[in-house]
Amino acid sequence: MSEDGGKLSRRKLLGAAAVVPAAVGINSLLQRGEGASALAQGQGAAADGKAPHMGHESFAHATFAPGRSVDHRANGFNPSQLLRDFDYGKTRRLASGRVLREWEIVAHDKEIEVAPGVKYEAWTYNGRVPGPTLRAREGEKLRIRFVNGSSHPHTMHFHGIHPALMDGMPGIGERQGGGQIEPGEAFSYEFEAEPFGLHLYHCHVAPLAAHIARGLYGAFIVDPKKGRPEADEMVMVMNGFDTNFDLANEVYAVNTVGFHYINEPIRVARDELVRIYLVNVLEYDPLNSFHVHANFFQHYPTGTSLAPAEFTDTIVQGQGQRSILEMKFPFDGDYMFHAHVSEFAELGWTGFFRVGNPSLLTPAAAAAAYCKLPWGGGKPA
């Protein structure tokens, strides 16, 4: 890839191996004698206690400063858990035989840490950004009770097919208790789950960009009646944060915390089908993208067809666009995924898939693979 080539030439030019961590990364890397500068050394002990010396140049990519990580407990959510957290709500069967699926969503204002040490006054659904991934089956009746516990008016605007009153649109349906929901008020959105596919919901109160950018969004999955093939499923909401409110994002991410999946790679099994529900809610930048290294995926735009549209390794999404991606990893190892808008990638929107378990490889293969590993030898789980 061209960007890797660029980095190589930079290194050659400067004669100094730039150093950057992945996976267990920061610490083990800082322990590396060569390459690591005096600056980087002394930042703490290696997490795995090893300090491997490698005979080749280290891999480098953008990262946050070492020695500090986001406090997920204070945030109240961890992107590693958000990833496979699907909220099916509560169901009961109506007299008609149909399924009624119900959720309660509460909006409140909450300070979250979007990058180590960087706090952001977010507006949240259920205290997390992105909001819960609501998941239903095609044809079900849905009821989402929305309580506005924030100090600002909000709504829940769902993408899907439904009557105007249920659209979460200020100015429509206030007399029936809908439209813009003022602080302290509540409203129940009721509609049918259609069409099947991958959708989203977000606040639609003006100024729109600000209400969305503050964190009021989430994925909304409608499964086809017959379901999809068994897979390791995960949701990735591509977002960003304009922390200084200058209408440009300072931090980019999937599922809110920049570089999170660098430090905690997403573990997947070799040869197992992986299904990614990818939603772009980024504000202030018209386009976002997804690229996976060393692999290709089937692309189902909006997930509204069961037949893939394309076999590719990079897709581009505009604001509000979403896709279902399916792939299998045939080789063990760490595979980067990131926005191919390189600027976003280097401002936080980068992560790793960790396939298999490096320790199960044969010694020879392990040795060969080990040298190629970006983090220089992560501790197998």
Next chain:
Amino acid sequence: MEAGTQAEQLRGGRLPAWALGLIPLALIAVAIGAFALLGGPGLGERTGPPVEEVTVERTVLRPGEIELTLRNDGPDPVEVAQVAVNDAFAPFATSEGREISRLGSATLRIEYPWIEGEAYEIFILTSTGGTIDAAIDVAAETPEADLSFYGLMALLGIYVGVIPVSLGMLWLPFVRRIGERWIGALIAFTVGLLAFLGIDAGLEGLEIAGEAPGAFGGAELVFAGGIAAYLALAGVDAYLARRREAAGGGTAAGGLYLALLVAIGIGLHNLGEGLAIGSAYATGALALGAFLVVGFAIHNTTEGLAIVAPLREGEDGPSARPGLRRLAALGLIAGAPAVLGAWIGAAAFNPSLAALLFGVGVGAIARVVVQIAPAMRDDEGRYLHPLSVAGILIGILALYLTGLLVSV
């Protein structure tokens, strides 16, 4: 009885004057202490988010590393959280923790594989999500401040300061030969030249002041420096005049004295010039070429002429025929500060200090102009006559034109 004592005390009858001077100070201290202890009664909680104002005072580039010195210029402490170079987050370390207290400073060492000749935009993300912007116009390695570097800066200072000024002073024999009425024109030429230098230094000082932390005063430093320098020189002048008087001499300043004043004014200006050259060199903004050095040399040669111009005047005194040593001293006073300036500028450039020094240069020049201006009067005592006006204009023009060679 009691009332009488009080009245007496109010008049301060029993207290010495120094105590009366101290009492208000003590009361102010008590009031401030009480106010602070009570947490500012009546003011309530502060409104709005903390104000973050941080200035980048100094940028140093080493291979694979960018070092920024930050100064917290605002009313609240600022915590540095992350740093991005050209829209890519980069690892960094701080000198002393990540929180910078009010008026405190911190040094960030950012690991980044910068490339010579490229431009870089850096944003520093604070704990509140605010950003501090820094820019590197042209990346070049900052020279290490070792002995050879100071040697180079000294050489530079000598090239652009001492040598050209000394060369310009070679006009002394010419100055001595030309007729009386041409001297006025020559002094006028010096005045024009100094006026140009003063304006130039003032503008440069104000420009640098714009980059300086506001809390230390930006433009105020230029004016304060100017006024202080003017008053200091005026004071020295008055003191020397009184001594001359006490020694039985006249109050009129001799030619050598005027030449010394011009040399001091030009020297202070060259201090600023050296500062600009040194800092520009250190930040890679200045390519040291023979052309530039030659340009400075021509530019500053005119300053040498300005120094010797007053030496024709007051030829009655023995001091008006200074020996070689005195002439050399004049040349050093005018030229050597360029060396000092280059050292300061390259090793410890600080926009606040630079603004102050430029202001000092302006004040000194203004004082010198006032001092030597009488010498350009004609027989009827007019300051402005065709010859002096022409001299002033040529002086300005000479510096303007030679200045084109050295715009840094």
